[in-house]
Amino acid sequence: MHLSAEYGIAAHWRYKEGTKHSDKNFEQRVNSLRSMMEWRSDVNDAAEFVESMRSDVFQDRVYIFTPRGDIIDLPAGSTPIDFAYHVHTDIGHRCRGARVNGKLVPLYQELKTGDQIEILTTKRGGPSRDWLNVNLGLVRTSRARSKIKVWFKKQEDEQNLAQGRDTLERELQRLGLTEVNYEKLARDMGYKIPDELFIALGCSDLSISKIIRQFSEADVTEEILAVNAPSSPKTSTDAVEVVGLKGMLSTMARCCNPMPGDQIVGFITRGRGATIHRQDCPNILQTKDRERILQVGWGHVERTYPVPVNIKAYDRQGLVSDISNLLADENINIANVTVNVNRSIADLRLIIEVKDISQLSRVLTRIENLPNVMEAHRINPG
Numbered sequence: 001m002h003l004s005a006e007y008g009i010a011a012h013w014r015y016k017e018g019t020k021h022s023d024k025n026f027e028q029r030v031n032s033l034r035s036m037m038e039w040r041s042d043v044n045d046a047a048e049f050v051e052s053m054r055s056d057v058f059q060d061r062v063y064i065f066t067p068r069g070d071i072i073d074l075p076a077g078s079t080p081i082d083f084a085y086h087v088h089t090d091i092g093h094r095c096r097g098a099r100v101n102g103k104l105v106p107l108y109q110e111l112k113t114g115d116q117i118e119i120l121t122t123k124r125g126g127p128s129r130d131w132l133n134v135n136l137g138l139v140r141t142s143r144a145r146s147k148i149k150v151w152f153k154k155q156e157d158e159q160n161l162a163q164g165r166d167t168l169e170r171e172l173q174r175l176g177l178t179e180v181n182y183e184k185l186a187r188d189m190g191y192k193i194p195d196e197l198f199i200a201l202g203c204s205d206l207s208i209s210k211i212i213r214q215f216s217e218a219d220v221t222e223e224i225l226a227v228n229a230p231s232s233p234k235t236s237t238d239a240v241e242v243v244g245l246k247g248m249l250s251t252m253a254r255c256c257n258p259m260p261g262d263q264i265v266g267f268i269t270r271g272r273g274a275t276i277h278r279q280d281c282p283n284i285l286q287t288k289d290r291e292r293i294l295q296v297g298w299g300h301v302e303r304t305y306p307v308p309v310n311i312k313a314y315d316r317q318g319l320v321s322d323i324s325n326l327l328a329d330e331n332i333n334i335a336n337v338t339v340n341v342n343r344s345i346a347d348l349r350l351i352i353e354v355k356d357i358s359q360l361s362r363v364l365t366r367i368e369n370l371p372n373v374m375e376a377h378r379i380n381p382g
Helices: 002-007 009-017 024-042 046-056 080-087 089-093 142-153 157-174 182-188 194-202 208-217 221-225 282-286 319-329 357-368
Strands: 061-065 071-075 095-100 103-105 117-121 234-236 250-252 264-268 274-278 293-295 302-314 333-342 345-354 373-378
Touching: 071 080, 080 089, 080 095, 080 117, 080 142, 089 095, 089 142, 157 194, 157 208, 157 357, 157 373, 182 194, 182 208, 194 208, 208 357, 274 282, 302 357, 319 333, 319 345, 319 357, 345 357, 357 373
Parallel strands: 250 274
Antiparallel strands: 061 071, 095 103, 095 117, 234 302, 264 274, 264 293, 302 345, 302 373, 333 345
16 A cells, blocks of 8 residues: 555556566666656646657657667657756756767757767756747657746746747737737637736747637638738639549639639540539530539638748758748748849748648748748738
């Protein structure tokens, strides 16, 4: 009973094992579980703790070597910051760099089994708020994330309030959202007053991405993105599916050029699948092969909005290529791009087609973290 009260489920396993001999592998499993349970006090939300156990315990693992040759067991996808917090909370707070197999690596690099890692620390300081930005991928484990949140919680409320307000205002300005009712936003996010929202954001209890998602979930995407857009919102034809022609090749008829929203029919061709026509297309109305006509309809139609974006960076080879590859990775189309270079400063103006505010925020964050990029923001009219 004493062991059960002292060590919980770990002691229960030991009792069920029913052996007096020491088993190093079993002891390591017990100690690992006890370590996981020790930091449960850092997580206030039960659902968050369950999600943490699922992400940090019940998934693939990697085995990393310390400089002394000790083996550290981490979840797959862990980064040097995750490793630092696993070794010791203070090492994680003061982590500023890492060497993997003797080479300096970025802090977002995923560790692989067999890597030997050395954490580079500073004498003073704490974690960066950027570590909690999910778009950057610097921290993957819930254990490390909870330790970082605890560190920020210990900061003074005034500092967190100022930091949170500055973070939110800077992000809203970058997205071109100049007229925001903070009182209403705070209530929508579950806070009584804006100051509570700013403090939660400042100590990382609330993420900036969750606030931005609120705008998308509030069905105001069209109101925000369509206003002052350089052209009307565009329907992404890549997202159009034709219902009723499952497994059959289909093409849009050039004679009538049907668009999403038009009443359409399918016409079975010989050797070329089916062509999609408007119902009032003269070729369909005049055809005598009525048995080759199928009743079809539009599937899911994804709407995108053209948004002008300005990027300033120190000019370098491959800059435009890196930006275009990043946008391609996000499945974002570039409608227009102009580049001006003056005294090694590149000024890029793009029109990109995004689905909502959340996607725009994520893309701007990723662009700003490309090498040599100074800033990326939405262009306001005027």
